[in-house]
Amino acid sequence: MPSSVKKLIGVVALFVSLVVVNALTSREGLFGFGIGLYETEILMLVGINVILAVSLNLINGVTGQFSIGHAGFMAVGAYSSAYFTVYHGQAWERSLSGSVGESFAHVVIFLIAILIGAIVAALMGLLVGIPSLRLRGDYLAIVTLGFAEIIRIVILNLDVVGGATGFPVPGSVNFLWVGTLGVVTILVVRNIVRSDTGRALISIREDELAAEAMGVNTTRYKVLAFVISSAFAGVAGVLFGHFKRFLATPDFTFIKSFEVIIMIVLGGMGSITGAVFGAIVITILPELLRRLPQIGGFNFADLRLVIYAALLIVIMLTRPQGVLGEREIGLHWLRRARKAPEGDKQVGGDEGVPITQQVGETVSEKPTKEVENR
Amino acid sequence: MSGAPEPSGVRATKEDSVITEAARTARSKEPASGDGSILRTDQCTIRFGGLVAVNSLDMDVRPGEIYGLIGPNGAGKTTVFNLLTGVYKPTSGEIRFQGRRIDGLKSYQIARRGVSRTFQNIRLFPGMTVLENVMTACHRHASQNLFDAVFRTPRFARDEREHREFCLELLEIFDLARFKDEGGTSLAYGNQRRLEIVRALATRPELLLLDEPAAGMNPSEQDDLLNLIHQIRDRFGLTILLVEHNMKVVMGVCERIQVVDYGKSIALGLPGEIRNDPKVIEAYLGD
Numbered sequence: 001m002p003s004s005v006k007k008l009i010g011v012v013a014l015f016v017s018l019v020v021v022n023a024l025t026s027r028e029g030l031f032g033f034g035i036g037l038y039e040t041e042i043l044m045l046v047g048i049n050v051i052l053a054v055s056l057n058l059i060n061g062v063t064g065q066f067s068i069g070h071a072g073f074m075a076v077g078a079y080s081s082a083y084f085t086v087y088h089g090q091a092w093e094r095s096l097s098g099s100v101g102e103s104f105a106h107v108v109i110f111l112i113a114i115l116i117g118a119i120v121a122a123l124m125g126l127l128v129g130i131p132s133l134r135l136r137g138d139y140l141a142i143v144t145l146g147f148a149e150i151i152r153i154v155i156l157n158l159d160v161v162g163g164a165t166g167f168p169v170p171g172s173v174n175f176l177w178v179g180t181l182g183v184v185t186i187l188v189v190r191n192i193v194r195s196d197t198g199r200a201l202i203s204i205r206e207d208e209l210a211a212e213a214m215g216v217n218t219t220r221y222k223v224l225a226f227v228i229s230s231a232f233a234g235v236a237g238v239l240f241g242h243f244k245r246f247l248a249t250p251d252f253t254f255i256k257s258f259e260v261i262i263m264i265v266l267g268g269m270g271s272i273t274g275a276v277f278g279a280i281v282i283t284i285l286p287e288l289l290r291r292l293p294q295i296g297g298f299n300f301a302d303l304r305l306v307i308y309a310a311l312l313i314v315i316m317l318t319r320p321q322g323v324l325g326e327r328e329i330g331l332h333w334l335r336r337a338r339k340a341p342e343g344d345k346q347v348g349g350d351e352g353v354p355i356t357q358q359v360g361e362t363v364s365e366k367p368t369k370e371v372e373n374r
Numbered sequence: 375m376s377g378a379p380e381p382s383g384v385r386a387t388k389e390d391s392v393i394t395e396a397a398r399t400a401r402s403k404e405p406a407s408g409d410g411s412i413l414r415t416d417q418c419t420i421r422f423g424g425l426v427a428v429n430s431l432d433m434d435v436r437p438g439e440i441y442g443l444i445g446p447n448g449a450g451k452t453t454v455f456n457l458l459t460g461v462y463k464p465t466s467g468e469i470r471f472q473g474r475r476i477d478g479l480k481s482y483q484i485a486r487r488g489v490s491r492t493f494q495n496i497r498l499f500p501g502m503t504v505l506e507n508v509m510t511a512c513h514r515h516a517s518q519n520l521f522d523a524v525f526r527t528p529r530f531a532r533d534e535r536e537h538r539e540f541c542l543e544l545l546e547i548f549d550l551a552r553f554k555d556e557g558g559t560s561l562a563y564g565n566q567r568r569l570e571i572v573r574a575l576a577t578r579p580e581l582l583l584l585d586e587p588a589a590g591m592n593p594s595e596q597d598d599l600l601n602l603i604h605q606i607r608d609r610f611g612l613t614i615l616l617v618e619h620n621m622k623v624v625m626g627v628c629e630r631i632q633v634v635d636y637g638k639s640i641a642l643g644l645p646g647e648i649r650n651d652p653k654v655i656e657a658y659l660g661d
Binding site: 188191192194195196197198199200202203205206207209210211212213214215216217218224270326 | 459461480481482485486490491493497498499500501502506509510511512513514516518520522523524525526530533534537573574577
């Protein structure tokens, strides 16, 4: 089975590269080479934002429902998992360490934290989704925005998670966690999109009435997309909280939600690779702009937010459908590039007949009359 | 892709294909209601405020027939259609499909019972290819769930392959298979209409509702459509209900015709009877 072998090789290669990057970001580095703390932090944020963007893309891009409450679900994931780690996880980890070893205990406890963050965020998605997904367009957007703010304000007033003073979280997230979960998010969303469920979701985006007429329970599928998306936002929140080691509600305002929307709009709504691309650009671009040079006594880095905004406007004016539109970058591009010459050779095999003519023949070869006679 | 031998191979297997099989079983099946009707409305009424759009309408569609619902503009034809497909809920009265009540059900529930429709103004999924458009309609018969999709289980692969083959076969029958990877809405107008019918058929319905299928077609396309409707009924063993105000199409294809005007049924009969019915002539031409 060459395809399964290929898949296995792909998985192994991916994992090895994640381990290598992880080693580079670690304090010891890899064979003496390493990335600085600043670059590491950006890399981690890229990974977390990839999870956020790809998951939001499932609602906004694939299902076509405009939600601007992603930061709320991220906050739910972050705080619920942090609560677990602080009040239970640490104790469990200590008692587990004795029997199975420290690092294994850490992995187990952190996995539980991730699950808790995902499940609580998914439940919150369900709770918010059921009433609000009866609304469309602008109304849905406003309601999700409102819910996200409610979530944030509630957390702000919960003393058990620190309230307004913030919530210190013990934890150490390395790049291996972020990278692996980023890949898992991309794969899960991709597998969903390319399935019967995905077609149902896309049909809702394309024409809700026709989707219903084809037997798609549109409300159920909208809520489903919302719940899955919220779960992954929760995972991103878990990683964010345990990586930053300090949670404060200003990190989860609607500005964060808009940032994620900018990522998917920039990359191209409905495109998974577009969302990844958008997440990378939007995370790195502001940091790169900090390094703008000083020319003639004028510091361009001071204008970085202006330049950032102007760049976004230029990109959106030139490519309103997003950089990738609805297309995907993937291995199939390489495959197509490799296959194309072979196809040409075959067609061109008959000498003396122009290629265009042959192509025309193969197209018209398909039966037209026989169908009528049947 | 091997060019020449493939189409003939597809045609050769077609006789014992899924589709003909389904048609055979559908035709041999006795109507579930037992009273000889597949779709029946009983004193069906809908009011919008003071306006009675459909007034005590009785309909009785028999299995396997091509039934026409006609009437002048504003007679309430499309409202009837929307009642039958669950877009509206009747104010009073009953709608039964295969003996079971469907009034009050949601559109998707009615679709899942086996009623499929096309739209007056074509509603394909623009962002999807021709094949994807049709495969979306296989949703009713999908045996895969979310778990299968995420973990790519053998059941997912089997389900996906079956639907794909089924849809390609359907497209082949309607001579649309060569466009399978093109955008659904990039097709020519006539082909878009056919694709919409293919999509409706992919839900494997018992009853197919066609909403003004001849709208915007020229006379030669209309002739093709007449043939097509007959072929669909015979090949798939369906019942077809069509709403239309193009008289040529209605008289050419329908076996029984019901005429509505101001939401009320004013005549029901064979095409020849309808053509000469004074009430129908009055409704269409005025007094």
